[in-house]
Amino acid sequence: MRTSVNPWAPASGRRSGSRSGSRSEGRRGPAWAVTAALVAIPLLPVAPPGASPAHADTDAAGERLADLREDIDTLLRHSSLEGAVSGVVVTDPDSGEVLYSRDGAEQLLPASNMKLFTAAAALEVLGADHTFSTEVMAEAGPGHRRSVENLYLVGGGDPTLSEDDLDGLAADVAASGVRVVRGGVYADDTWFDSDRLVDDWWPEDEPYAYSAQISALTVAHGERHDTGVTEVVVSPGKAGKPPEVDLGAAEGYAELDNRARTGAPGSGGTLSVDRVLGTNTITVSGTMPADGAPVSVLRTVHEPAGLAGHLFERALERHGVRVVGGVESGDAPEGRSGARVLADHESPTLGEILVPFMKFSNNGHAEMLVKSIGREVADEGSWDAGLAGVESALTGLGVDTSDLVLNDGSGLSRGNLVTADTVVDLLTRSRGASWYGAWRESLPVAGESDPFVGGTLRYRMGGTAAAGVVAAKTGTMTGVSALSGYVPGADGGELVFSIVNNGHSGPAPRGVQDAISVRLAEYVGHGSAAGVRPQSARVEGTGEMECSWELAC
DSSP states (O other): OBOOOOTTOOOOOOOTTOOTTOOOOOOOSGGGOOOOOOOOOOOOOOOOTTSOHHHHHHHHHHHHHHHHHHHHHHHHTSGGGTTOEEEEEEEETTTTEEEEEESTTOOBOOGGGHHHHHHHHHHHHHOTTOOOEEEEEEEOSSSOTTEESOEEEEOOOOTTOOHHHHHHHHHHHHHTTOOEESSOEEEEOTTSOSOOSOTTSOGGGTTBGGGOOOOSSOOEETTTTEESEEEEEEEOOSTTSOOEEEOGGGBTTBEEEEOOEEEOTTOOOOOEEEEOTTSOEEEEESEEETTOOOEEEEEEOSSHHHHHHHHHHHHHHHTTOEESSOEEEOOOOGGGTTEEEEEEEEOOOHHHHHHHHHHTTOHHHHHHHHHHHHHHHHSOOSHHHHHHHHHHHHHHHTOOOTTOBOSOSSSOSTTOBBOHHHHHHHHHHHTTSTTHHHHHHTSOBTTOSSHHHHGGGTTSSTTSTTTTTOEEEEEEETTEEEEEEEEEOTTSOEEEEEEEEEOOSSSOOHHHHHHHHHHHHHHTTSSOOOOOSOOOOOOOSOSSSOGGGGTOO
């Protein structure tokens, strides 16, 4: 029986396809939509009164373009880019004119701009209406209707499977008449291979949500659907005593090592929440003041399928189904001829999933989509098969992939390489795809306060000509920053742009990126030019990673 769900209710790089032996970074409904009615007309100014229209248009357009290029050159000389290499390309896709280009063919690290390629390939291969299935299967054998030997929770790569969804599956099992599982519950995540992390991801990042292990059976947390994590809440105790720690969904699955202490009221805090690598031990250390507010953080779990099985077993017990054995990992019977399906759950469509994926730059979603592509094109849920499928899909779309190096789907890997030219090529060719509407609506929109519209751009470019206009994908990690997307004209038409910065030694040069974006918005008729100094980019957190990875936007 299908559960009925309202999906959003309250290193050195290697070219993809030649990666042998490697493993290679809310729920809302219509409010997510970003409507962009685009009319393909030239982006030219109106001739001044009394001038010869043809010459006036040509001269004025030439002067405006020269001014634009000069202003972008000025911005790229800003001190925040000292020592950096910046690939910057701006085009008018309707005319094919290149309005600006600097180092557009330079291969650079893309950070999360890599997700543009992953999302486009997923839409091309799987389709915007694709859904992901999770099934509960009962092992066939002697017994009666009220008991089964074993249950198998079989993952199908759903990046949005929630604890509530597992509860719905358990309710369906109970509704089928089963009251006792004589054996155990087996978590089956063999839809993907057993490689959990990309080969060059930094081990020190593993406890953090942006570097969660990848599994075909994983539980998504919260309305942003962070996969493979649990929310740890630390609350102060009495002065001199340990604080109270709630392990969230992982309670009973993870172990707690609480070394922290509660300090006197008004004292400083040095609290740290970590996970010992290769284990499910959450270590809490440091101090927090007795009058301090609770601290809430997301931390990854080891073997996410095990957590899914644990939560499913608890849900079965709540619905009156007793499990005699425990929870283990294991494959459903071969070919499924030896089992019957008791319950199944379908995810929202891929087009809907793209919103939390792209708005919040969700690394786990990206890698699950890559492996799902591998499953679709080669019947192999691996990074090798998936990245080969990504490149093939992009080539089929018409994108020139000769300068593209893929090592993961999220951009966390430092083995990825792109050029600003290739990013612009992708953005341009996507405009003609059948899935363009879903793709466009998934991009963060500058200055929009609703996180499911603004995403990682919600605190950027507010109150400028770019606010509510620029739709673009961000990307940030140490020494790497990017912003690429679309600037629709006030009276039709639009620009496509890509800014990829590498090698800056200080914070991400978001202010320069924002100023270029604002200047482009002014160029196509949104407000008037107001100078070219870098914008003040309000982004919380360290500035060395996507704000959403730090729960700061």
